[in-house]
Amino acid sequence: xxxxxxxxxxxxxxxGQDVAxxxxxxxxxxxxxWYQQALGQGPEFLTYFQNEAQLDKSGLPSDRFFAxxxxxxxxxxxxxxxxxxxxxxxxxxxxxxPANVLTFGAGSRLTVL
Amino acid sequence: xxxxxxxxxxxxxxxxxxxxxxxxxxxxxxxxxxxxxKQPPSRQMILVIRQEAYKQQNATENRFSVNFQKAAKxxxxxxxxxxxxxxxxxxxxxxxxxxxxGLTFGKGTHLIIQP
Numbered sequence: 174x175x176x177x178x179x180x181x182x183x184x185x186x187x188x189g190q191d192v193a194x195x196x197x198x199x200x201x202x203x204x205x206x207w208y209q210q211a212l213g214q215g216p217e218f219l220t221y222f223q224n225e226a227q228l229d230k231s232g233l234p235s236d237r238f239f240a241x242x243x244x245x246x247x248x249x250x251x252x253x254x255x256x257x258x259x260x261x262x263x264x265x266x267x268x269x270x271p272a273n274v275l276t277f278g279a280g281s282r283l284t285v286l
Numbered sequence: 287x288x289x290x291x292x293x294x295x296x297x298x299x300x301x302x303x304x305x306x307x308x309x310x311x312x313x314x315x316x317x318x319x320x321x322x323x324k325q326p327p328s329r330q331m332i333l334v335i336r337q338e339a340y341k342q343q344n345a346t347e348n349r350f351s352v353n354f355q356k357a358a359k360x361x362x363x364x365x366x367x368x369x370x371x372x373x374x375x376x377x378x379x380x381x382x383x384x385x386x387x388g389l390t391f392g393k394g395t396h397l398i399i400q401p
Contacts (some may be wrong), residue, residue: 206388211338215290215377215391216331229388262329274321277331 175199177278179265185284186255194250194281198267206275207240207250208264216264222248223271255285288313290380292392299368300400306353307363307395309378317383320354320361325375325394334376337361339383365397373399 178197186192198205203224208216209232218232224245233240237256242248252259262282266275289312301303311320322334335352337345343354349366365372375396381390 208388213393215393216389218390221388250345253319264331266331274333274336275331278322279328279330282329 176239177267177276179263179266179278179281181281182279184280185286187286188256189254191251192255192283193212194263194268196233196248196250196265196278196285198246198247198248198265199269199276201269202267203245203270204268204273204275205242205248206266207248208266209234209261210264212261219250219263238257252283255283257285259283260285261284288315288380288382288390290378290390290392292378292395295393295394296396296398298398298400299365301370302367304364305368305397306365307365307376307397309361309363309376309392311359311361311380312381313359313382314328315382319381319383320352321379321381321389322350322352322361322363322375323379323391325377327374331377335363346392368399370399370401373397 180195187253205222207219211218220240221229222242237253239251262280264280268275291310318339320337323331347368351364353362367394375394377394378392381389
């Protein structure tokens with residue numbers, strides 16, 4: 174596609190539910206990043222993929238967060254047993270190769286009640 | 287660890303005037319990139335301007351220019367002839383030379399354009 178596509182755009186979950194957020198990067202983009210953006214804050218790095226390899230997951234806040242990109246294109250961010258503090262916008266970004274400019278998706282806004 | 291500081295939570299400017307948004311950063315690296323991103327209420331981050339640290343010349347994109355002071359670790363954004371469409375959150379971001387560490391963002395500056 175022409176841009177980075179994220180779904181769902183909005184997700185409301187009850188505390189304790191599992192959620193899955195999807196990212197469709199630009200075709201051919203090698204690098205893929207996930208960021209978490211709390212209300213009124215700048216995005217915070219979560220994890221980085223180069224093709225299907227997850228090279229850095231140091232930003233994932235707990236072991237309830239899991240990300241995958243099994244075929245080197247679409248990526249899914251999964252959050253298990255959601256907590257209220259997980260409420261945020263989750264941004265996905267991709268680039269043709271490392272150090273290239275990132276193109277961001279519109280984000281998925283997660284609200285945990 | 288790298289940090290990016292934006293000391294102005296909110297700025298307001300009259301339409302057609304010039305405004306400067308401040309950003310400072312801290313790093314021990316010599317090879318890196320700096321960015322300004324714009325995030326309108328629709329949330330999608332849009333690249334405004336990019337600066338490579340090894341280039342002394344300040345980057346310019348139409349009405350947007352930067353003042354890059356490497357020794358002072360300062361990277362301010364100047365918007366000339368401000369337009370209503372410039373209203374947004376502006377984020378300063380840092381990326382090390384390899385790029386694989388992703389971007390470190392500041393907390394953002396909310397820019398208001400007064401008609």
